[in-house]
Amino acid sequence: xxxxxxxxxxxxxxxxxxxxxxxxxxxxxxxxxxxxxxxxxxxxxxxxxxxxxxxxxxxxxxxxxxxxxxxxxxxxxxxxxxxxxxxxxxxxxxxxxxxxxxxxxxxxxxxxxxxxxxxxxxxxxxxxxxxxxxxxxxxxxxxxxxxxxxxxxxxxxxxxxxxxxxxxxxxxxxxxxxxxxxxxxxxxxxxxxxxxxxxxxxxxxxxxxxxxxxxxxxxxxxxxxxxxxxxxxxxxxxxxxxxxxxxxxxxxxxxxxxxxxxxxxxxxxxxxxxxxxxxxxxxxxxxxxxxxxxxxxxxxxxxxxxxxxxxxxxxxxxxxxxxxxxxxxxxxxxxxxxxxxxxxxxxxxxxxxxxxxxxxxxxxxxxxxxxxxxxxxxxxxxxxxxxxxxxxxxxxxxxxxxxxxxxxxxxxxxxxxxx
Ligand code: F0G
Numbered sequence: 001x002x003x004x005x006x007x008x009x010x011x012x013x014x015x016x017x018x019x020x021x022x023x024x025x026x027x028x029x030x031x032x033x034x035x036x037x038x039x040x041x042x043x044x045x046x047x048x049x050x051x052x053x054x055x056x057x058x059x060x061x062x063x064x065x066x067x068x069x070x071x072x073x074x075x076x077x078x079x080x081x082x083x084x085x086x087x088x089x090x091x092x093x094x095x096x097x098x099x100x101x102x103x104x105x106x107x108x109x110x111x112x113x114x115x116x117x118x119x120x121x122x123x124x125x126x127x128x129x130x131x132x133x134x135x136x137x138x139x140x141x142x143x144x145x146x147x148x149x150x151x152x153x154x155x156x157x158x159x160x161x162x163x164x165x166x167x168x169x170x171x172x173x174x175x176x177x178x179x180x181x182x183x184x185x186x187x188x189x190x191x192x193x194x195x196x197x198x199x200x201x202x203x204x205x206x207x208x209x210x211x212x213x214x215x216x217x218x219x220x221x222x223x224x225x226x227x228x229x230x231x232x233x234x235x236x237x238x239x240x241x242x243x244x245x246x247x248x249x250x251x252x253x254x255x256x257x258x259x260x261x262x263x264x265x266x267x268x269x270x271x272x273x274x275x276x277x278x279x280x281x282x283x284x285x286x287x288x289x290x291x292x293x294x295x296x297x298x299x300x301x302x303x304x305x306x307x308x309x310x311x312x313x314x315x316x317x318x319x320x321x322x323x324x325x326x327x328x329x330x331x332x333x334x335x336x337x338x339x340x341x342x343x344x345x346x347x348x349x350x351x352x353x354x355x356x357x358x359x360x361x362x363x364x365x366x367x368x369x370x371x372x373x374x375x376x377x378x379x380x381x382x383x384x385x386x387x388x389x390x391x392x393x394x395x396x397x398x399x400x401x402x403x404x405x406x407x408x409x410x411x412x413x414x415x416x417x418x419x
Contacts, residue, residue: 006260011051019053020074022214025321033074034130039201039212047320048214049257050074055265058229066119069222072261074215078126079155083118084222086110088230088382089353094363095381097347099370102235102380105348105363106227109355109388113175116223116251116386117147123219124209125151135160137206139193141247141310142172143387148209149179160206162186162193167309169356169392189304191315194248211250212317220251224258227382228268237380238272243369244384245361246278246287246333247311249322251386256325274382275331277375278322279365281306281358285335287316291326292333298323307338307395310358310387332374340364342399349400354389356396362386 011030015021022031022038026046031038033050041048056071063070065084070076088106095103108116125148128136136152137160138144145161145168152159161176165185176183186193194210201208209216224242231239246252259273280288284304290297301314316322326333338357344367345360362383369375389396406416 006051006055006257006264016053021051022048023051024048034127037131037133037204037207039198039208047212047318049321050214050218052261055261057265057267061225061229066122066219066222069225072221072225073123073218075123075126075130078122079129079151080122081112081118081150081154083111083122084226086226088227088234090234091351091353094347094351098363098367099377100366100375100379100381101377102239103366104231104234104239104382105353106223106230106382106384107353107355108223108384108386109359109391113143113147113150114171114388114391115143115147116220117143118151119222120211120216120219120250121147121151121209124213124216125155125157127215128157128207128209129155131207133207134158135206136209137161137197137200138209139163139190139197140168140172141190141312142168143310143391144210145181145183146172146175146179149176149181152181153179158182160184160197162197164189164193164312167312169309169395171388171391171393190313191300194315194317210317211248211253217250217254217257220254221258221261223251223384224255225262227384228258228262231382235380238268239274239382240379241275241277241331241375241381242384243277243279243362243366243381245308245311245358245386246280246322247313247316247358249278249287249316249318251384252276252278252325253318253321256321256329259329273329276325276329277331277365277369278326278333279361280333280335281308281311281341281361282335282337284312284314286314287319287322288333288335290319290323296323306341308341308356308358308361309392310356311361332369334365334369336361336364336368340368345395345399348385349389353385354396355385356387356389356391359385359387
């Protein structure tokens with residue numbers, strides 16, 4: 001697992017600020033942080049990641065939520081709505097049903113705006129403030145826009161969001177609207193929205209807070225830190241596998257970075273790293289295709305469709321980070337049908353865990369991989385559920401039981417109950 005290591009040490013003195021710099025994952029160019037606004041490597045257009053002169057171990061972490069991990073983040077504090085510190089639910093019945101030794105559910109839907117995006121925004125908006133930008137923007141399948149709208153509002157910064165018309169779940173759209181973002185509904189899918197907003201960012205019109213932004217992914221990295229801390233506390237071990245839904249593949253990349261940094265800090269051994277296992281909807285599965293084909297890059301899907309609108313994405317921008325993340329941890333990727341996603345959403349809901357369809361893809365993928373024998377019965381697994389049930393009330397209502405009309409008399413209610 002040679003690539004699990006991450007280099008520390010100082011780059012050229014003129015590049016690092018406070019022991020932090022940007023590193024190109026393709027050509028290793030070092031880029032100064034907090035100076036010019038850059039999203040990609042100025043030399044080769046490769047993806048950037050944040051690097052640190054020193055990496056903290058477990059004992060450095062103090063406090064609660066995302067900012068408990070401030071020593072592992074590029075800035076010391078941010079625009080906070082008390083994000084992070086999400087529950088890790090013990091799920092023994094689901095573990096038995098799926099056929100694994102331990103199953104825990106890390107429910108990121110319990111963040112302030114109902115998805116993991118809050119972790120990225122608390123850091124990303126803080127960096128935006130430090131850079132002195134005037135307008136924040138993102139393309140979104142919904143959750144990123146809801147989170148950015150809220151964090152922008154909290155910080156008093158204008159927010160522009162580009163959404164695929166007719167393909168954003170009601171709860172997410174309502175959040176962006178009420179938090180006062182300017183909402184452009186684009187006649188195209190998420191990937192087209194990202195193309196457009198990236199161009200606006202290149203022209204200096206907006207500051208881009210999609211997961212192409214390496215600072216945002218640092219916030220999301222705290223999912224991995226928090227998950228391993230909580231799992232260790234509860235089960236006395238590191239999980240063997242983490243299963244998560246994949247859209248733009250930012251989370252897959254961010255979790256990998258969390259694990260690599262823990263290895264570099266000596267906090268976990270290189271053989272302890274959980275196998276990162278990505279799940280896509282069958283109607284939007286370019287990353288699964290790349291993993292199955294043994295390819296180093298994805299081929300963009302122009303037509304995408306799934307009930308899990310959050311991951312209705314055909315051109316995962318973080319694939320160059322996520323493909324090595326999956327391979328180097330010994331993980332895999334799998335596509336699941338919409339019916340399997342809805343079944344998994346019901347199974348979680350029956351145990352009191354309310355998630356949106358994309359989140360349930362994690363459990364659906366785990367089930368399928370266990371049935372195929374790819375996941376072993378002895379494994380300790382964490383499923384990451386990324387968004388709250390109320391994000392997509394229409395999908396929840398369609399998957400749930402139907403209300404029964406009754407007249408307003410006790411006799412009629414009793415009669416109905418007796419049936
Ligand atoms: N789950 C949910 C609920 C999401 O909203 C997203 C992404 C993902 C999973 C996939 O995460 O992109 O890091 O692989 N939603 C983005 C958005 C694209 O615009 O809200 P990823």
